Amino acid sequence: MTRWHTWSAAIALLMAGSLACSTASQMLGLRPEGGTSPGEAPVEATEIVPTLDTGAGVEPTAAPAQRLEGRPTPTPFHVTDEDDPRAILDLGDPDYIDYFDVPDKWFDYDTPGRAAYGVADAQLWGLDYEPEELYSWWSYTDKQTDLVYAEVSATNGDCVGKDAVGFVVHSSPETAAGGYALEVSCDGAWRFLKHRVGKEPHELIEWTPSDVIQTGKDATNRLGIWDHFGKFYFFINGVMVGEGRDTPHQYPGGAFALYVKAAQTYNLKAWFDDLASWELPFEV
Numbered sequence: 001m002t003r004w005h006t007w008s009a010a011i012a013l014l015m016a017g018s019l020a021c022s023t024a025s026q027m028l029g030l031r032p033e034g035g036t037s038p039g040e041a042p043v044e045a046t047e048i049v050p051t052l053d054t055g056a057g058v059e060p061t062a063a064p065a066q067r068l069e070g071r072p073t074p075t076p077f078h079v080t081d082e083d084d085p086r087a088i089l090d091l092g093d094p095d096y097i098d099y100f101d102v103p104d105k106w107f108d109y110d111t112p113g114r115a116a117y118g119v120a121d122a123q124l125w126g127l128d129y130e131p132e133e134l135y136s137w138w139s140y141t142d143k144q145t146d147l148v149y150a151e152v153s154a155t156n157g158d159c160v161g162k163d164a165v166g167f168v169v170h171s172s173p174e175t176a177a178g179g180y181a182l183e184v185s186c187d188g189a190w191r192f193l194k195h196r197v198g199k200e201p202h203e204l205i206e207w208t209p210s211d212v213i214q215t216g217k218d219a220t221n222r223l224g225i226w227d228h229f230g231k232f233y234f235f236i237n238g239v240m241v242g243e244g245r246d247t248p249h250q251y252p253g254g255a256f257a258l259y260v261k262a263a264q265t266y267n268l269k270a271w272f273d274d275l276a277s278w279e280l281p282f283e284v
Contacts, residue, residue, distance in 0.1 A: 084240060085226060085233055086149060088284065094276035096143060100124045106139045115260070124272045128262035131163075137195070140171050140257035147280035150256065151224040151235070157269035158217055159186030162207070164261040165270045167223045168195065170254035178251050182225050182234050183261065188215040190236060192244050194251075205244050212239045228280050 098105060103119040116127045117139040128136040154165040164185040171179035177197040184190045190213065192205035213236055214221050224235030230249030234242045256275065262268035 085228075085284065086235075088281070089149060089278045091278075095279050096145075096275075096277045098141070098143070098275040100273055100275070105143075106141050108139060122273070124258060126258065126260040126270055126272070128260040128268045129266065131262040131264050131266060131268070133262065136261055137168075137171075137177065137257060137259050139259070140168075140255050143255055143277075144253065145169065145256070145277060145279065146253045147228050147282070148277050149224065149226045149280060150275065150277035151222055152256075152258065152275045153220055153222045153273045154184065154258075155220040155271040155273070156186050156217060157271075158265055159268065160264040161185070161187055162189070162261075162263040163265050163268050164263065165223075165272075166193075166257075166259045166261060167225060168257035168259070169225050169227050170251035171195075171257040172197070172251070172254050179254060179257060180225065180227060180232065180246065180251060181257075181259075182223050184213060184221055184223060184236065185263075186215060186217075186219075188213045190234065190241060192232065192234065192242070194246060196250075204246060205242060208242060210236060210239075210241045212237050212241060226280075228284055 099122055100106075100119055101122040106117070106119060106124055108117055114129055114133060115136045115138040116129075118125055124139065126136075126138050128138070148169055150167075150169055152167050154167065156163075156165065162185045164183045166181045166183040168179040168181040171177075177195060179195050181193040181195060181201075182190060183193055185207070188211075189207040189209045191203060191207045194202040194204055196202060222235075222237050224238075226233040226235070229252070230246045232244045232246070233240055234244070256277070258272050260268055260270045
């Protein structure tokens with residue numbers, strides 16, 4: 001038998017085997033993964049968007065149950081902006097993490113009788129007794145930062161209207177009265193504040209509604225602040241919601257602080273968890 005005849009015979013055998021497999025698959029109703037059987041309409045691809053567990057039904061006097069079952073990865077839920085400045089960071093590898101499992105890392109600043117705080121069940125909780133206070137700056141840490149991007153998860157208690165939680169970078173460790181805050185309200189708005197020693201907070205960006213904010217009782221939002229020489233970017237649940245500047249940059253360094261701001265609700269309680277931060281390079 002010539003070489004040409006040998007190859008011809010081999011090709012014929014392969015074609016016959018392929019035809020037999022195809023016939024068997026059709027008879028058994030098999031199809032490739034992701035495909036469709038004959039006469040079946042193709043299935044459209046569905047985009048899966050991460051969602052937040054709001055922990056509905058949890059009593060406001062106790063930490064929400066879903067926060068205790070496991071610590072979420074301290075990275076944003078999703079990123080939608082291609083120009084996200086955090087692209088230079090490894091969001092899976094923070095320079096600093098606080099799981100709130102060591103009580104003596106956080107300190108009280110408020111006047112007794114106006115607010116309270118504590119660490120329990122690997123969370124930090126804060127309680128603002130009276131609404132309409134000037135400002136409830138109730139807890140801060142001695143962790144110092146300079147140029148920084150930082151995130152924390154905040155869970156509402158009973159909330160009405162502009163009852164809010166706040167996350168501060170560059171608070172003064174001596175007075176805990178200065179710093180830059182991202183404040184998020186229970187009705188789905190955020191604002192940017194500069195808190196000043198001995199003065200009322202200065203609103204650098206007024207209340208701005210955002211659809212990315214989880215609203216109402218027991219809702220959890222992850223808040224993020226980028227501060228690089230007074231250039232700020234603000235993130236809620238991984239989405240950049242705005243940007244701002246402060247010139248001059250009054251607080252270039254300092255500690256983190258967290259607070260609860262009762263606008264309408266007495267004894268407003270909230271919880272915080274999984275604080276993470278990344279030191280920013282001098283040049284970005």
